[in-house]
Amino acid sequence: MPVEKSSIAELLQLASVLDGVSDTPRLDLEVLLCHVLDKPRSYLFTWPEKMLEPKMVEQFNDLLQRRAHGEPIAHLTETKEFWSLSLAVNATTLIPRPDTELLVETALNLLDKSTAHILDLGTGTGAIALALASERPNWKIIAVDSVSEAVFLAEKNRQRLDLRNVHLLQSHWFTEISRQKFDLIVTNPPYIDAGDPHLNEGDVRFEPDSALVSGNNGLADIELIISGAKDYLIDGGWLLIEHGYLQAEAVHAQLMNEGYSQVSTRRDIAGHPRLTLACLKCLV
Ligand SMILES: C[S@@+](CC[C@H](N)C(=O)[O-])C[C@H]1O[C@@H](n2cnc3c(N)ncnc32)[C@H](O)[C@@H]1O
Structure with a gap:
């Protein structure tokens, strides 16, 4: 059946298609419609009677059906806001989460230096590195x-934002990083156990295991990073690790075992312990 023209107001009536799929069906519709129209949200409320050409209606319906099958909004619009940045995203890595802004904020407050060397391990879209670079x-x-596809994506984001103080590299944790010392190492590594039922829910179903899953109850990569970072941190350098809300104790213990000090955990906005930081060879 040929698709007919529809008004913005008519298309915004379709929220029930997302019942049971999304907690925010109306907002999802608005975001998808803005994406198709390439307009800000205010446009929808200013011009509700505006008619969309059949081609645009078709494009919108296609996105709506994909959303009804659970695809994350960020994959449909191919962008996600993180910190003050708009980042390109795709299915090769994690969609940046607002939770990770805690790590960015902590890093910025921790390091009171205008010049510093930073390493971001498992950069994905480049979210953490690019946010830090934009501020410092x-x-x-x-x-x-x-x-490699994630490195390519992060490089695309870097170039579009014109952040020249970030250098991207394909590396399995430290393997391709030449011997050098960093003031700060930040990481949001994969930390979910392969058997975790959360992997079958919501957006994560559409994200790759390479960004999510780690062995040893989700702690295997964190352990590699904690031990490997010791060769790459200056004396008095800091390691910041985002982790699961039940992993703080294990991460804390591993950091102590490996000889770090000033180990502390920060809570996210929901009150969950999600970020642990530690210093290598700090004087006090
Ligand atoms: C949880 S995602 C975090 C992405 C991004 N830093 C963020 O916070 O949005 C973890 C990232 O680590 C990468 N990764 C997984 N194993 C890795 C390894 N051995 N070495 C380097 N990166 C790895 C994944 O490809 C993924 O991009």
């Missing part, structure tokens, strides 16, 4: 990922 133009940041 004189920090030199190396960001790595083991997935």
Whole structure:
């Protein structure tokens, strides 16, 4: 059946298609419609009677059906806001989460230096590295990922944002990083156990295991990073690790075992312990 023209107001009536799929059906519709129209949300409320051509209606319906099958909004619009940045996203890595802004904020408050060397392990879209770079133009940041498509995506984001103080590299954690010392190493590594039922829910179903899953109850990569980082941190350098809300104790213990000090955990906005930081060879 040929698709007919529809008004913005008519298309916004279709929220029930997302019943049981999304907690925010109306917002999802608005975001998808803005994406198709390439307009801000205010446009929808200013011009509700505006008629969309059949081609646009078709494009919108297609996105709506994909959303009804659970695909994340960020994959449909191919963008996600993180910190103050709009980042390109795709299915090769994690969609940046607002939770990770805690790590960015903590790093910025922790390191009171205008020039510093930073390493971001498992950069994905480049979210953490690019957010730090945007705030501290004189920090030199190396960001790595083991997935070549993720490195390509992060590089695309870097170029579009014109953040010249970030250098991207494909590396399996530290393997391709030349011997050098960093003031700060930040990471949001994969930390979910393969048997975790959350992997079958919501957006994560559409994200790759390479970004999510790790062995040893989700702690295997964190353990590799904690031990490997010791060769790459200056004396007095800091390691910041985002982890699952039930992993704080294990991460804390591993950091102590490996000889770090000033180990502390920060809570996210929901009150969950999600970020642990530690210093290597700090004086006090
Ligand atoms: C949880 S995602 C975090 C992405 C991004 N830093 C963020 O916070 O949105 C973990 C990232 O680590 C990468 N990764 C997984 N194993 C890795 C390894 N051995 N070496 C480097 N990167 C790895 C994945 O490809 C993925 O991009």
